[in-house]
Amino acid sequence: MSRTFLGMPGRALERGFPANAAAAVRDSQLRFNLRKATRTIRGKRASVVAELPDWEGLRQAGKSIKDHTLRNLDRYLLQLEGAVTAAGGHVHWARDADEANRIVAGLVKATGETEVVKVKSMATQEIGLNEALAAEGVTAYETDLAELIVQLGDDWPSHILVPAIHRNRAEIREIFRKRMGEWGRPAPEDLTDDPRALAEAARLHLRERFLSTKVAISGANFMIAETGTLVVLESEGNGRMCLTLPRTLISVVGIEKILPTWRDLEVFLQLLPRSSTGERMNPYTSTWTGATEGQEFHLVLLDNGRTDVLADEVGRQALRCIRCSACLNVCPVYERAGGHAYGSVYPGPIGAILTPQLRGMGSELDRSLPYASSLCGACYEVCPVAIDIPEVLVDLRAKARHPRAERLGMAAAGWIFNRPERLALAQRAGGRLRRFVPKRLPGPMSAWTDTRDIPDIPRESFRDWWDRTGGGQTGTEPRDGAAR
Amino acid sequence: MRVALFITCVNDTLFPGTGKATVTLLRRLGVDVAFPRAQTCCGQMHVNTGYREEGVRLARHFAEVFGGYDAVVVPSGSCGAMVREQYPRLAPAATEEVVPKVYELSEFLIDVLGVTDVGAYYPHRVTYHPTCHSLRGLHLGDRPLRLLRNVRGLELVPLPGAEECCGFGGTFAVKNPAISAAMCADKVGNVMATGAQVLCAADNSCLMHIGGTLTRQKTGVKIMHLAEILAATEATEDAPAAATIERSAP
Amino acid sequence: MNARDQILARIRGAVTGAPDVEVPRDYRGATGPGPGAGTAEPRLIDLLAERLRDYRAIVHVVPEAEIASVVREALARRAAARLVVPDGLPSAWLRPPEGEAVPYETVPYETVRDDPELSAGDLDRVDGVITGCAAAIAETGTIVLDAGPGQGRRALTLLPDYHLCVVRADQVVAGVPDAVAVLVAERPLTWISGPSATSDIELDRVEGVHGPRTLEVVIST
Numbered sequence: 001m002s003r004t005f006l007g008m009p010g011r012a013l014e015r016g017f018p019a020n021a022a023a024a025v026r027d028s029q030l031r032f033n034l035r036k037a038t039r040t041i042r043g044k045r046a047s048v049v050a051e052l053p054d055w056e057g058l059r060q061a062g063k064s065i066k067d068h069t070l071r072n073l074d075r076y077l078l079q080l081e082g083a084v085t086a087a088g089g090h091v092h093w094a095r096d097a098d099e100a101n102r103i104v105a106g107l108v109k110a111t112g113e114t115e116v117v118k119v120k121s122m123a124t125q126e127i128g129l130n131e132a133l134a135a136e137g138v139t140a141y142e143t144d145l146a147e148l149i150v151q152l153g154d155d156w157p158s159h160i161l162v163p164a165i166h167r168n169r170a171e172i173r174e175i176f177r178k179r180m181g182e183w184g185r186p187a188p189e190d191l192t193d194d195p196r197a198l199a200e201a202a203r204l205h206l207r208e209r210f211l212s213t214k215v216a217i218s219g220a221n222f223m224i225a226e227t228g229t230l231v232v233l234e235s236e237g238n239g240r241m242c243l244t245l246p247r248t249l250i251s252v253v254g255i256e257k258i259l260p261t262w263r264d265l266e267v268f269l270q271l272l273p274r275s276s277t278g279e280r281m282n283p284y285t286s287t288w289t290g291a292t293e294g295q296e297f298h299l300v301l302l303d304n305g306r307t308d309v310l311a312d313e314v315g316r317q318a319l320r321c322i323r324c325s326a327c328l329n330v331c332p333v334y335e336r337a338g339g340h341a342y343g344s345v346y347p348g349p350i351g352a353i354l355t356p357q358l359r360g361m362g363s364e365l366d367r368s369l370p371y372a373s374s375l376c377g378a379c380y381e382v383c384p385v386a387i388d389i390p391e392v393l394v395d396l397r398a399k400a401r402h403p404r405a406e407r408l409g410m411a412a413a414g415w416i417f418n419r420p421e422r423l424a425l426a427q428r429a430g431g432r433l434r435r436f437v438p439k440r441l442p443g444p445m446s447a448w449t450d451t452r453d454i455p456d457i458p459r460e461s462f463r464d465w466w467d468r469t470g471g472g473q474t475g476t477e478p479r480d481g482a483a484r
Numbered sequence: 485m486r487v488a489l490f491i492t493c494v495n496d497t498l499f500p501g502t503g504k505a506t507v508t509l510l511r512r513l514g515v516d517v518a519f520p521r522a523q524t525c526c527g528q529m530h531v532n533t534g535y536r537e538e539g540v541r542l543a544r545h546f547a548e549v550f551g552g553y554d555a556v557v558v559p560s561g562s563c564g565a566m567v568r569e570q571y572p573r574l575a576p577a578a579t580e581e582v583v584p585k586v587y588e589l590s591e592f593l594i595d596v597l598g599v600t601d602v603g604a605y606y607p608h609r610v611t612y613h614p615t616c617h618s619l620r621g622l623h624l625g626d627r628p629l630r631l632l633r634n635v636r637g638l639e640l641v642p643l644p645g646a647e648e649c650c651g652f653g654g655t656f657a658v659k660n661p662a663i664s665a666a667m668c669a670d671k672v673g674n675v676m677a678t679g680a681q682v683l684c685a686a687d688n689s690c691l692m693h694i695g696g697t698l699t700r701q702k703t704g705v706k707i708m709h710l711a712e713i714l715a716a717t718e719a720t721e722d723a724p725a726a727a728t729i730e731r732s733a734p
Numbered sequence: 735m736n737a738r739d740q741i742l743a744r745i746r747g748a749v750t751g752a753p754d755v756e757v758p759r760d761y762r763g764a765t766g767p768g769p770g771a772g773t774a775e776p777r778l779i780d781l782l783a784e785r786l787r788d789y790r791a792i793v794h795v796v797p798e799a800e801i802a803s804v805v806r807e808a809l810a811r812r813a814a815a816r817l818v819v820p821d822g823l824p825s826a827w828l829r830p831p832e833g834e835a836v837p838y839e840t841v842p843y844e845t846v847r848d849d850p851e852l853s854a855g856d857l858d859r860v861d862g863v864i865t866g867c868a869a870a871i872a873e874t875g876t877i878v879l880d881a882g883p884g885q886g887r888r889a890l891t892l893l894p895d896y897h898l899c900v901v902r903a904d905q906v907v908a909g910v911p912d913a914v915a916v917l918v919a920e921r922p923l924t925w926i927s928g929p930s931a932t933s934d935i936e937l938d939r940v941e942g943v944h945g946p947r948t949l950e951v952v953i954s955t
């Protein structure tokens with residue numbers, strides 16, 4: 001499989017996840033920011049989900065609608081294409097990031113414009129569209145507040161929904177003060193770190209841009225095959241600005257974002273807002289069909305590795321994902337490692353299963369992602385489309401290439417476990433050597449003993465005790481303080 | 485009813501006391517429990533580390549060993565979850581008969597035997613960590629808590645952030661030591677906040693991890709498997725060496 | 735092979751042999767009554783008002799006859815001097831409470847019509863906009879506009895900083911499925927749940943970014 005580009009810098013890609021994460025754990029500011037943010041959103045989500053008596057029914061419906069759609073994806077894409085075209089829109093197909101970028105750049109240049117406004121979209125981050133447009137002399141302005149923070153800070157997104165989650169208010173104020181002027185209207189002199197003031201600064205900074213820019217680029221949360229309707233959920237109104245004001249609208253959307261019928265929205269417009277921002281409904285949802293209110297509309301349908309994922313029986317469930325980010329917010333690993341450690345625009349539990357599938361497991365990082373989880377199952381529990389992330393992680397682990405020492409160790413353990421006599425012998429050997437086990441172990445096992453003691457090895461295993469005492473019916477306890 | 489004990493390889497090798505406690509407890513409740521000698525490991529370590537073939541072999545072996553019993557009792561949430569969640573994917577045909585007969589200890593006590601008061605006595609301040617696989621894999625719910633609440637003398641204190649993972653995760657603890665240790669540090673902080681003398685769980689692997697940190701930090705908090713508390717009586721309380729010795733004491 | 739054919743071929747190759755699934759709809763579906771089907775229960779109106787207030791919208795629940803006076807007071811409080819009024823807005827909503835037929839020109843603010851179409855700059859300079867809606871969802875505190883009569887095109891409710899929306903009782907539905915059932919997919923829809931907001935800074939909700947920072951809703955009973 002060719003290496004699919006997923007919009008991330010080399011930095012995080014060079015090392016495996018454990019090294020990236022270890023560096024992040026030492027960053028106390030980052031950990032504080034993430035802990036605060038993820039805990040806030042967890043609580044909100046839990047309370048609005050608990051409000052609905054039929055959440056589990058919605059979740060099962062959401063899961064099944066997506067599975068059914070994926071099974072019939074070719075048919076629904078053609079239906080969508082027909083409906084969008086009939087409504088005056090233009091549909092383009094892109095096999096990979098390069099092709100999508102070429103199509104978009106071509107469409108922008110055909111308008112004669114050199115500036116575009118963008119509403120946050122994972123698909124365009126994934127294909128690195130901003131960089132591709134810059135290479136063609138087109139400047140893309142991010143308009144989502146968090147994306148703006150990331151763009152002004154020369155940073156990378158670290159969360160699906162809140163790309164600047166790793167930044168706190170004081171850091172954001174600094175970024176605005178230092179960089180806003182380079183991109184347009186500068187931040188007010190007396191800018192404070194009050195979130196209201198920061199939001200106001202973004203409003204003023206972007207206002208002119210919205211009123212004057214002629215081309216906008218968006219993604220979409222859903223596309224309705226039956227009617228050709230696209231749906232975008234957002235909070236700030238920057239989405240509405242982009243979707244409404246410019247003369248030309250270009251939407252880049254992954255092929256899996258489709259829903260068969262208009263009615264299916266009744267499920268997803270309940271699942272998504274409650275799972276993502278923890279609100280009963282997000283402030284704004286826009287739907288449009290084809291060329292609307294005199295706009296020119298282009299839809300770019302993106303594959304970029306998705307059909308490879310679709311071919312995997314276990315892994316394809318990752319394509320059900322509606323990018324709500326609930327799994328990130330509950331993940332104890334994400335909370336401590338942050339998004340950058342995952343080396344992809346898709347961080348957290350969904351990133352750990354999606355990135356290695358989209359990109360393959362050729363690099364150290366991508367091989368380490370399926371192991372970036374304690375398999376605690378919190379992600380599966382909150383996922384609104386019931387993606388069994390632990391199941392996919394375990395499946396990917398079976399497909400990954402394993403280090404030689406580990407292979408040998410696992411083979412040895414397997415050999416022992418295959419025969420109870422061998423297990424008994426190994427236990428007795430351990431029991432005899434118990435006094436010689438050091439408090440700190442060498443080699444890879446030092447990873448354990450750096451922070452934890454190892455338990456004492458008992459003199460007698462359970463099975464030997466059972467044999468000796470007839471299951472505790474006869475005989476006495478060996479004199480062994482540690483074995484209770 | 486023919487009842488077998490699946491001790492699990494971790495308990496067998498490192499925590500035989502949990503096995504003995506389980507046997508003591510079940511006998512006290514009138515259950516004649518067998519220990520099939522041919523049992524080894526459920527295969528969880530292999531499967532979760534990416535060695536599926538060994539896992540399939542061990543799943544089949546499990547089905548052969550335990551196939552003839554009416555119920556299989558497992559004093560481990562994660563091994564129980566392994567059997568129930570993963571066997572149907574790994575070796576569906578071979579394991580479909582045995583899987584529904586496998587019970588984690590608290591399930592067996594409450595759902596099969598119908599008891600919540602097992603006649604235990606344990607006069608200590610205890611907090612309970614539900615462990616991920618017991619909670620989200622087996623959905624044990626409040627079963628262990630119901631059992632603990634009926635232990636005479638026991639003061640049960642709620643654990644803040646109880647549902648959060650302790651950071652063990654099998655090979656995760658070794659492959660991602662920094663994150664694992666950070667998770668454990670938070671868990672230990674929560675345990676300390678309760679003021680409990682004893683941390684209890686239905687899974688010795690998580691306890692080994694948290695306990696290893698508790699002793700490294702010289703906190704004095706003991707770890708106890710659920711079976712060990714439920715097996716305790718006035719008699720064992722009088723002979724502390726039999727029930728409450730700190731695991732790490734040499 | 736072109737991209738379209740290749741993607742479709744890859745999809746077909748990927749899913750051959752995979753089983754299809756039935757969709758269980760084991761959740762609360764559309765119950766009605768939809769718009770026009772009679773007056774919504776008072777329970778729903780109270781819920782809508784409560785949920786809108788949760789988003790920090792300003793909400794009034796009044797008998798239909800009092801809409802005009804509430805609107806007038808709201809505009810006076812807001813000191814809105816120039817107000818966009820989309821075509822098709824019931825003129826009774828802007829009439830003084832005495833009930834006399836008074837033309838727009840005599841009300842204490844200037845009304846601006848979107849005909850000929852206002853530019854984005856024009857819209858940016860008005861003080862507010864008054865609209866009706868196509869439906870409102872009680873459970874989620876959502877108002878849906880479909881660019882129909884009395885609502886205007888989408889930009890009208892986007893650029894002005896103040897949006898005053900009148901909801902008729904018979905437009906209030908219980909939940910999301912009811913709204914999806916009565917709305918028309920082919921129309922451009924804007925679902926509005928409170929004023930524009932962001933949670934991008936430390937996941938703390940702050941009202942007021944690019945869309946109207948103040949949303950005021952008059953629900954008639």
Ligand code: SF4
Nearest residue numbers: 321322324325327383
């Ligand atoms: S995997 Fe599930 S929980 Fe995670 S972002 Fe996707 S839909 Fe949301």
